[in-house]
Amino acid sequence: MGYDKPLPILSDENRPFWEACARGELRLQRCDACANVYFPPRPFCPACACRQVSVFKASGKGKLYSYVINHRPAAPGFTPPYAIAVVELDEGPRMMSNIIDCPQTPEALELDMKLEVAFEKLDDKITLPLFRPAKG
Ligand SMILES: [Zn+2]
Numbered sequence: 001m002g003y004d005k006p007l008p009i010l011s012d013e014n015r016p017f018w019e020a021c022a023r024g025e026l027r028l029q030r031c032d033a034c035a036n037v038y039f040p041p042r043p044f045c046p047a048c049a050c051r052q053v054s055v056f057k058a059s060g061k062g063k064l065y066s067y068v069i070n071h072r073p074a075a076p077g078f079t080p081p082y083a084i085a086v087v088e089l090d091e092g093p094r095m096m097s098n099i100i101d102c103p104q105t106p107e108a109l110e111l112d113m114k115l116e117v118a119f120e121k122l123d124d125k126i127t128l129p130l131f132r133p134a135k136g
Contacts, residue, residue: 007123008126008128011110013042013066014040014098017040018126019131021127022126024127026058027058028056028089028093029081030053030055030117031047031050031096032053033045034047034050037091038094040095045092052070055073061090062088062131063087063088063090063112063115064083064088064099064111064113064115065086065087065094065112066130067084067085068084068098069084069085069109070084080100082104085097097128099130100130102134114133115131116135117131118130
């Protein structure tokens with residue numbers, strides 16, 4: 001089955017992140033010097049440039065920070081309308097994602113609504129971290 005959405009490009013810096021997603025883990029990095037938690041993965045802290053950083057498994061929980069609803073068929077594989085969301089993780093970093101299991105409407109997509117990660121396996125290399133409304 002073909003998948004025609006644009007896929008992330010794997011690099012040495014982000015490969016461990018995608019390998020963790022394939023195992024159902026959302027991974028973040030934390031600076032050992034200043035405790036800054038950041039995303040996307042990189043070998044040094046974006047706040048203080050320290051290279052002593054640790055990888056840890058995130059809770060996978062967050063909230064809807066902002067979104068736009070795209071009504072135009074801008075990217076192949078996405079059927080409009082769909083929301084391009086910015087999710088603020090409980091650990092602090094924000095990441096772009098899509099919200100699933102939820103109507104793609106302003107009525108359903110409430111800012112600050114609680115979300116949890118849901119992994120969508122695309123192929124052997126890429127499993128996308130998407131978000132859905134948290135249960136309970
Ligand atoms: Zn730092």
